[in-house]
Amino acid sequence: MCHKTSIIILSYNTLEMLQLCIASIREYTEAGTYEIIVVENASKDGSAEWLKEQGDLRCIYNEENQGFPKGCNQGLKIAEGTEILLLNSDTIVTKDWLSNLRRALYSDPVVGAVSCVTNYCSNNQQIEVSYRGMEEMQAFAADYNKSNPASWEKKTTLVGFCYLFKREVFDKVGFLDEQFSPGNFEDDDYSLRILQQGWDLLLCHDTFIHHFGHASFSKGYGDQEAAEKARRSNALIERNAALFLKKWHVPERYKFMAAEEVRRLLQSRAGADEAVHKRCLPSEKKIAVLLRDSHTGQHEVCLEALKNVKWPDGYEVEVFTIDAQKPYAAQVNEVLADTDAKVKIYINDDLFLVHAQAIEELLKIFQDESIGMVGFLGSASLPVSGSLMDSPYKYGAVYVPTEEDFSEMRFGTAVQAAADVRYILPSFFATQWDIPWDESYEKQYYAVLAYCRAFEEEGHRIVVPLPENIWCAYQVKNISFDASEADQKKFFTRYYTYLDGTESKESSTLYACGEGSKIPSWQEFSFPEGIAVGRETHICKTALCRLVRPNFAGKPRIIVGDYCEIGIGSTLAAVNCIELENAVSVAENVHIKDYVLDESGVGISTADRELLTEKGGIHVERGVRIEENVLIRGAVRIGRGSIVRAGSCVQQDIPPYCIAEGSPAHIVKAFSPRAGKWLPVTGDKALRRLLSEREKTPPLLTYAFITYNRSRYLKKSLRCVLQQIGNDELTEILVSDNASTDDTRAFVEEMRKTYKNLRYHCNEENVGTEANIHTAVRKSRGEYVLVAGDDDYFADGALLVLLTKLVQHRGAALFYLGQGDDALRVYEGRGPLEYLRQVSFFMTWITAVVLRRELYALLPEPRKYDYTRIPQVYLQMEILKRKEDFVVLHGNFFDEGTGDCQPDGYELGEIFIKNYFDLLQDVVDIPSEQLSKEKRWVMERLILPRCRKVKEEHINLTLDRLFDIVREYYGEEPYYPQIVESLESILRGVR
Structure with missing residues (x-):
């Protein structure tokens, strides 16, 4: 068979590199075995004029930049070759490059596409090189490019800088998906489409070409222009990553899975490209x-x-x-x-x-x-x-x-x-x-x-x-x-852990009982099938729950939430419904019943009296404390955070954050957000005035989510927050959506029907993660604001602890939430340097930072360091320069699973060494001894552990420049040789 390769190159403002690329093809590729198709995307550097002078090229000239997928598709439409090669204009090819790739491509009918290794690339297609110039590079490649089938590796994806595939593959798979325009993830998409159709992808470790990569990324741009270009690039990557995952529904680590495993997944699931895989939806x-x-x-x-x-x-x-x-x-x-x-x-x-x-x-x-x-x-x-x-x-x-x-x-x-x-x-x-x-x-x-x-x-x-x-x-x-x-046994162990084998087989189980709850007397409950108990709840042995009537109709009539305590001798008796939300404390000898006895009869026994009920029943909101010997009856709602003092009789509603006492119970104190303390209340008029003041006072805290096309994470994290502070008038919950195209808006709007303190803001376009941080802060109404990732999950009750500490330390510029398993510890400090000593690089995790919003508003250039991808570090340092007081809280704030979504795609060393230390030294005068300690801390506690995770868990972080950056920032440190030795040991075998 006579082979002819159609080489498709896109041209956009890379004239110098384009000339080098085409010259290398002419020199190192056998004449008559290829055609070059150049799609010129409206460059402004003279590329079109130069191309028109070349007689051996087939060119398409666009009036505007069509982007990579559309431009490639234009070239594909006119390609005549037996195989097709997509080649970046910033590459230089080498001796035997194409013959080696063809040999691998046609080594087996099952091979559909191949690519090579280079000096600058992701997806483990990069190798270490030592040449210093193009002449040395060609000598290196001539020695390197020895065809060796043993070095061909099956992959789940190939990077599109040099992507060779058969004509029959194109005939079956079709054109690049233009929804990824102007570029990014179209090569991942094409790879999965090839895999899905049954062909293999091979990475040829025996073939090398040079790739300039992002060397020209900032060429011709000032710092601000480069930062804006980086912001747009990051936003595009986020957008296309979300589109890719929405289209394919593959695990985020699919690149590191075995090719056959991914193929089975693709071929068994509906949801890929409709043109290729018809079963897009059920x-x-x-x-x-x-x-x-x-x-x-x-x-x-x-x-x-x-x-x-x-x-x-x-x-x-x-x-x-x-x-x-x-x-x-x-x-x-x-x-x-x-x-x-x-x-x-x-x-x-x-x-x-x-x-x-x-x-x-x-x-x-x-x-x-x-x-x-x-x-x-x-x-x-x-x-x-x-x-x-x-x-x-x-x-x-x-x-x-x-x-x-x-x-x-x-x-x-x-x-x-x-x-x-x-x-x-x-x-x-x-x-x-x-x-x-x-x-x-x-x-x-x-x-x-x-x-x-x-x-x-x-x-x-x-x-x-x-x-x-x-x-x-x-x-x-x-x-x-x-x-x-x-x-x-498996089923009952999973869902009915409280059973011990002594129960009668004919009796009903509880409607629900959460993990870790202790209910020693549950068999004494009447109609246990109508009683639901949450996690880690303790109901004392002599406390009883009962349905007064045999009226269970499929839904529980007594609901006791998580982390509740019900003391000795207390009773819950329901006709309609009694609900205790999470963390409700019921002391000894408390009696809660959602009915009263009819008192209109004359001389009749209690058993003959009618039970009078109202539809609403009794609802006790989160965090309520009910002291001993209290009676609650009828249809009553007790608001969150309230206290009912001993001996009281409650027969009417108690608003949130109030203290009630007496028989009948009346409000004696209420919390004032404006004053930041509990104030005495004398009569209904004073109570109405204080409650009206609450409505007009801005929230103490705004919990602001930033999100983009990750509703599967947001659904979990938002529910986690809503169950703690949903409908809490001291707080606001904000979702700042970066123009998601999934079901984020629909989900949040549905939640807003239930939670009145939940707000939703959607940017008109994806402005990038860093810009969305600022949007979230600006759109917040709270005195303090916590900007959180959508895959960070607060432990139940942790946000109530935070609210308490905000009140107790009101006025502090910053709060930092440190994770720990021990009892809560509080540290108060002053100034940026002390904050750096206490918090260190953990300040890069934005979800752990609570800042005073009015101080953010005083910053003249809050977005100055967005290009670093860690602007939160700058914000914390600048805020502390304006008001020095800060508080560090160490406790159990975050649930297991926080950070569900693995980091992806960024350069580890660039962000957490170069950008972090450049930023710190730009904004704070750090003593050399403290700076050296911080460098060592970052290396030992962040860089080395993260490198281990990159290797062991196949996390897609770039380590290409790590050793160069480490040499630049640690070269003068006495422990530098040990760092290099540790990194080399950890990363050995990682390409």
Whole structure:
């Protein structure tokens, strides 16, 4: 076969390098084996004029810069070669470069694309070089470029500076995706498209060309222009990274996964390029039936019944067989990966459908998108035995065989569209949303129960219809389910940790009980199925919770939140609902009941008196403290942070942050945000005046999120904050959105319907992370502002601790939140140098910094150091120069999982050594001894550990210039040789 390579080069203001590039192609590539296509993107440096003088080039001249993907596509349209090469204009090719790459490309039919190594590149395509000029470079390359198949490496992606692929690959995969214009991630996208179609990508470690890379990035620009160019570049990278992940739904570390693993992921998932992978979204008009095969005769009856059902017009139906002899959940996950059907119907062959319209009625229920799962029979509670059939709260209907015919088994009081349940029987159910199954369960029964809990945790409803026409019938008299003792133990250990084996199998479990809670007397509770308890809550042995009436209807009537304490002899008795939010403290002998007894009767016993209730019940908000011997009754709401003093009788609402006492209870004190302390209250008029003042006083704290196209992180972090300070009038929660294109806006707007102190701001365009920090501060209303990343999660209660310390140390310029497992420690200091000693480089983590907003407003150039990517360091130093007081808090502020999203793409040494120390020394006069200590601290506590993580966890941080930067900033330090030795040891083998 006679090969001809179409080399496509984009030209934009790189005339000098373009000339070098084309000259090197002419010199080091065999004549007649290639064509050069140059797409000239409206350069202003004379490139077009020079190109027009070249007789051996095919050129396209654009009137404006089309960007990289569009420009390449223009070249692809006219390319005539048997293979196609995308080549950057800032490269210089070398001896045997193209013949080596072709040899690898055609070494196997399965190879689709190849690339080479260079001196400046990401994706482990960079090697160490020592040449000092182009002549030495060519000598180095001539010696290096020896074709060696043993040095070809399979990759999951190739960088597009030199990207060679076959004509047949282009014919199948198509053009570059122009949504990534003007550039970045189009090569990652093309790589995944090639992988998805079944071809391999090879990195040829036996072939080297020179790449100038970003050497000309700031050429011709002043500092401000370069900073602005960097800002726009960073914003573009963020935008395109988000587009890439939204398109492909791959793990962020996919580059470091095995190629075959990524290919399997791509080929089994819907969601890539519609032109290549048709299953971009679940098919609304497609149903997958997962039929469990356990008995040949039953299987045939079940299958025949499915054929006779009336399937909705226009729907495609596909049937998958689940082998009853193999692990159930693992088989189901394989089917979910293989189908793009939106609706999945799960059916066991011991049952068959008898109602022709069953599927139509099922789909009608799914028109309510809050419903995730529909079953034929389910329960609102789970007995200790684990058998749903033992529950008194079953719903649904089915026919069961008798000696002569079938009889109707119906649970529920009336025919209705659907009843909410917590669990469904596995014989027949359907879903319209996908959640991965837990494959640690081998058998079906508990795998399905665990799947129900997963749906509940995701916020999807589980329902069972009570239809007039029963949908299905069992084929066997003795109904049994596929379960095992190991699965049962696993399930109860996961969801019902408080059970100790002494309970009656017929009794119901609690509606919920969180991890770490202690409820020794739960078996004494009446109707425990209607009682939910959160995490780390302690209810004393002699304290009782009870539903006064047998009126559990699927939702808990007593809800006790996380970290609550209920003391000796206290009782909670509910007719409608009693809810205690998180961190509520109930002392000894407190009685809370959401009803009163009718007193209109004459001479009748208490048992004969009517219970008078109001719909709202009792709601005790977060952080309330109820002292001993208190009675709370009727429909009452007690606001967050309030205190009810001993011996009080509460029969009416108590506003937030108030102290009440007496019988009947009345407000004696209330917290004033303006005064920063609790003030006495004498009468209703004084209370109304103080509450009105609260409404007019700016929030004490604004918690401001900065986010861009990362709703999956924001949903977790925002909920974490809302559960602590949502609807707290002392705080404001702000989301500063950098023009996200995902569902960020919709999610936040939905949350705003519930939380009145949540605000949303969206930039008109992505202004970059650093600019969005300033936007968040400027848009805040709080006296203090904390700007947080969207993947940082505060421990429950931590923000209330922060609020308390803001009040106690009000006026301080800065607060820093240091993470620790010990009891809270507070350090007060003054001035930038002392702050540097106490906080060190940890000040680069913006989520841990709380600053006084009025001091930020005094800075003449707050964005002066945005180009460093750590402007927060500058802000802290400048603020402390204006007001010296600061407070460092050390405590358990952040939850595990904070920083979920791994850092990506930046140069470690440039930001945390060069930029950090340049910035510090620009704004603060640091004594040489302190500076030396800080350098050592940064190296030992940040750089070396982060380098280990880069190597061990394959984090995508650039280390290209690390040794040069270390030499520049540490070369005079006495411990410099040890640093180099440590870095070389850690990074050995990292390309």
